[in-house]
Amino acid sequence: xxxxxxxxxxxxxxxxxxxxxxxxxxxxxxxxxxxxxxxxxxxxxxxxxxxxxxxxxxxxxxxxxxxxxxxxxxxxxxxxxxxxxxxxxxxxxxxxxxxxxxxxxxxxxxxxxxxxx
Numbered sequence: 001x002x003x004x005x006x007x008x009x010x011x012x013x014x015x016x017x018x019x020x021x022x023x024x025x026x027x028x029x030x031x032x033x034x035x036x037x038x039x040x041x042x043x044x045x046x047x048x049x050x051x052x053x054x055x056x057x058x059x060x061x062x063x064x065x066x067x068x069x070x071x072x073x074x075x076x077x078x079x080x081x082x083x084x085x086x087x088x089x090x091x092x093x094x095x096x097x098x099x100x101x102x103x104x105x106x107x108x109x110x111x112x113x114x115x116x117x
Contacts, residue, residue, distance in 0.1 A: 015039070016060070030055040037062035037085065043071050054080050063088040069100050076104050087112040
């Protein structure tokens, strides 16, 4: 069938520009990269980060519909996350944007196109 949840060995997932509104049904695999840029995501609720909590290094959510910092709290569990793209999302223009993201994910090396460390 076409059920991607069965792809348990998948390492990289590129689903940009697909009008995705929810993340339910993502495969529970040790992903290192997820690109969900330019979708209609308002929340990352429903994502089981346990499968990739130690493996996810890059997460691309550019041009999403995420509206507030609270919607990003599950990302704090991703201990190996190095690169996060959130630019062109509604809250990315707020003055406290960078500070808030770095307090949520202190090990981040790159936020949008800017190197942190």
